Amino acid sequence: MKLYIIPQLHIPGCTNLSPAGIIESVKLLTNTNNSNHRLQSLRINGIHSIKKDDLETLENLMMINRTKKERNKIFYHENDAAIDRNSIDVEVCPKCEQMGIVFDCPRGCEYGCRGCEMCTRRCAECGICIRGDHDGELEEASCAYALCLKCWLTIPKCCFCSRAYCDEHACRQLHRVSDSSAGFVCGGCRSRNPFENPYMYF
């Protein structure tokens, strides 16, 4: 019989799982007496029923001593792999005290912007906090994300509304004028003015 070793449990957004059920599973996957499982990675972001106490139980089971030093930084613009640098993806947001993925500021921010996505707006391109002062001026992307002014200046913008797409959604740019051009028509403007020629405004 083949023994399977389960090193990870990734169940983000499974909102109908109960904290008790997750704790039971983690107990099973960390019990060294009757199994070979060594759970090393747990992803539970979006399961809002998990409370602070539950998280502490999970940390104890996984033998995580979560001091600030032990926690690896996660930046907003990084991909999913960044989240895996920590054994458990979520922590208690220092601002709203809700459970979530807490992002750090890549510019080593003195503003205390460390917080979840809801508490601190961040640039989708470089991950810095956007505060509306002049080095972190807010520019809206055509998608739901925000961009800092510096990143906004360097990426292509819609000919109509001057909004930019973040890198992740650059493929949604419609009617790019040419590969090297700074202009395109964003999805929103395209659907508002389906028959108009964007260049008539120039």
Ligand SMILES: [Zn+2]
């Ligand atoms: Zn928060």
Ligand SMILES: [Zn+2]
């Ligand atoms: Zn910051």
Ligand SMILES: [Zn+2]
């Ligand atoms: Zn930026």
Ligand SMILES: [Zn+2]
């Ligand atoms: Zn537009």
Ligand SMILES: [Zn+2]
């Ligand atoms: Zn985007």
